[in-house]
Amino acid sequence: MRIVLLGAPGSGKGTQAQRLTELRGVPQISSGDLLRDAVARGTDLGIRAKAAMDAGELVSDDLVLALIRERLSRPDALHGFILDGFPRNITQAEALTKMLGSLGQPIDAVVLMDVDAGSLMKRLTGRRNCARCGRVFNLHTSPPNADTPCVDGTQNHDLRQRPDDREETIRNRLEVYAAQTRPLIDHYRNLGLLRVVDAQGDVDTVFERLESAVKRAGPARSQRRMATRRRTAAKRTRSPRRQAKKTARRPLRRKPVTQKRAVKKTQRTRASVKRTSKRGVKRARPRRPK
Numbered sequence: 001m002r003i004v005l006l007g008a009p010g011s012g013k014g015t016q017a018q019r020l021t022e023l024r025g026v027p028q029i030s031s032g033d034l035l036r037d038a039v040a041r042g043t044d045l046g047i048r049a050k051a052a053m054d055a056g057e058l059v060s061d062d063l064v065l066a067l068i069r070e071r072l073s074r075p076d077a078l079h080g081f082i083l084d085g086f087p088r089n090i091t092q093a094e095a096l097t098k099m100l101g102s103l104g105q106p107i108d109a110v111v112l113m114d115v116d117a118g119s120l121m122k123r124l125t126g127r128r129n130c131a132r133c134g135r136v137f138n139l140h141t142s143p144p145n146a147d148t149p150c151v152d153g154t155q156n157h158d159l160r161q162r163p164d165d166r167e168e169t170i171r172n173r174l175e176v177y178a179a180q181t182r183p184l185i186d187h188y189r190n191l192g193l194l195r196v197v198d199a200q201g202d203v204d205t206v207f208e209r210l211e212s213a214v215k216r217a218g219p220a221r222s223q224r225r226m227a228t229r230r231r232t233a234a235k236r237t238r239s240p241r242r243q244a245k246k247t248a249r250r251p252l253r254r255k256p257v258t259q260k261r262a263v264k265k266t267q268r269t270r271a272s273v274k275r276t277s278k279r280g281v282k283r284a285r286p287r288r289p290k
């Protein structure tokens with residue numbers, strides 16, 4: 001299972017990816033988490049990424065691609081993964097296709113978590129992470145409960161708000177999403193990979209929808225056919241040999257006209273002749289007794 005979860009900040013990609021990971025046993029690969037980890041460890045990459053993250057801007061493609069390439073090469077990603085927050089623009093999407101193509105592991109589906117713009121702000125401002133167990137909660141829509149214990153089995157989560165979940169940064173992140181990430185919807189739709197999940201509603205209901213979208217992973221037959229046709233057409237117009245052939249003049253050849261042969265009527269043998277009775281029913285001629 002190789003899935004990309006696409007959606008605006010706050011659409012629930014992280015929460016749903018965690019659940020899918022628990023159910024399917026494939027790793028969740030979140031570019032945001034990888035970047036936050038690099039920042040926390042103070043690596044060179046983390047230091048270079050921090051300013052963009054704090055401002056709600058995208059981190060440069062070369063840094064993110066280096067992180068993703070390294071993560072996808074680890075053994076646990078060999079049998080599938082859920083990409084969460086990556087790709088974020090067309091350059092990243094094309095790099096991902098190339099990367100996975102060279103590994104012979106194309107994406108099965110891209111799932112768009114669809115949430116109306118009005119709910120996003122509420123979801124983002126209510127989001128909290130537990131510093132101990134790593135679970136993501138939302139104070140408005142999915143607060144901690146008996147089903148989500150912390151590592152010690154209690155409800156004593158150490159809830160923290162991400163610095164970029166403050167209102168002023170959120171506005172910028174939503175604008176960046178609209179300008180740079182939203183075009184990926186058409187990109188993947190044209191490739192026949194897009195599935196849209198209504199991500200409004202409670203977490204369990206959304207997960208059921210996501211599950212059934214993932215079960216149908218892999219492009220529908222008609223979409224696959226369309227995508228193949230589009231690719232073939234694009235290749236044809238790009239091929240210089242074909243262009244040269246098109247422009248070269250070829251002598252006109254006509255097919256020789258064949259004479260139609262008159263159809264001979266075959267004589268029917270007496271034995272096969274059938275008689276028509278007065279009522280119009282065909283009956284075999286009765287055999288003469290020997």
Ligand code: AMP
Pocket residue numbers: 009031032033035052053054056057058059060064084085086087088092164173
């Ligand atoms: P997220 O946790 O996915 O909301 O990401 C948090 C922040 O990390 C974003 O606001 C960006 O600054 C950065 N980031 C995460 N993923 C990417 C990506 N694929 N490309 C560029 N920047 C990213």
